[in-house]
Amino acid sequence: MPQIFTATADTRLRAVLLLLALLLVAAVLFAGGYMQSSYATLVGWVQDQPVPFSHQHHVGGLGIDCRYCHSTVEVSEHAGLPATEVCMTCHSQLWTGAPMLAPIRRSLATGEPIRWQRVARLPDYVYFDHSIHIARGVPCVECHGRVDQMPLMKRAEPFQMGWCLDCHRNPAPHLKPPEQITRMDWTEWEKDPEAHRLYGALMMKAYGIEPSTLDDCSMCHR
Incomplete structure (x- = not known):
């Protein structure tokens, strides 16, 4: 009767199973690390805002x-x-021509609210x-x-x-x-x-x- 499997087939199967197990462990560790990283939590990340409010x-x-x-x-x-009017309570008197406050002045003139990023x-x-x-x-x-x-x-x-x-x-x-x-x-x-x-x-x-x-x-x- 001819031999179906080679002498190294069992070794190769074990190697593949071991590799799959290692990949599974690596995937779990990667997912856990990612969920705790700042990429997932966004801790310390700054959102771009229409006005660089400090x-x-x-x-x-x-x-x-x-x-x-x-x-x-x-x-x-x-x-x-804050609504535009809240900002303009002060900035109608202070830094009235500051370039960075142009979106605030435009919002007041047009009535379109500032789209702050949460x-x-x-x-x-x-x-x-x-x-x-x-x-x-x-x-x-x-x-x-x-x-x-x-x-x-x-x-x-x-x-x-x-x-x-x-x-x-x-x-x-x-x-x-x-x-x-x-x-x-x-x-x-x-x-x-x-x-x-x-x-x-x-x-x-x-x-x-x-x-x-x-x-x-x-x-x-x-």
């Missing part, structure tokens, strides 16, 4: 409160983006309400980082589900006095971790925050 100058230098431009953050699920964008299937977080004392810096140190706005956090769940499952360390939610520098506050822990525990009780309910799927996927 939070470092306006917030850090001039001390403008976040709510001056993001005026609906306390009452709506959306923080809101930096902290969540997927459409994720529900997030700014107002409830602000009301409970989650400050802007928790999600958006030290915008007062950003010449151009960039994403500070990954906004992935695991990152959100970490906070929902242990909210206390992230809670601050609601009247100070736009404060950027909490260095002095964090020098007393015990007081911070006690404050977080007290606010959890006062607001009736139950972490066991905050990681329910329907909380963010509605």
Whole structure:
């Protein structure tokens, strides 16, 4: 009876199976690494804007409160983006002929709103309400980082589900006095971790925050 397989067929089959296994492991590692990389999370990336607005100058230098431009953050699920009229409140008097502000002047003349590019964008299937977080004392810096140190706005956090769940499952360390939610520098506050822990525990009780309910799927996927 003629021999169907060569003497090395078994060796070649084993080599192919080993190669496939290695490729599968490499694919899994690559996918995991990619999801944690800045290419996927966009952490540290700057979005091109029609006007190079500097939070470092306006917030850090001039001390403008976040709510001056993001005026609906306390009452709506959306923080809101500044209308042209908000910009022109100051720039009708200051730097009126600056070339970089030409889009603002054109917007005012034509009535066409400025198309700002969202930096902290969540997927459409994720529900997030700014107002409830602000009301409970989650400050802007928790999600958006030290915008007062950003010449151009960039994403500070990954906004992935695991990152959100970490906070929902242990909210206390992230809670601050609601009247100070736009404060950027909490260095002095964090020098007393015990007081911070006690404050977080007290606010959890006062607001009736139950972490066991905050990681329910329907909380963010509605």
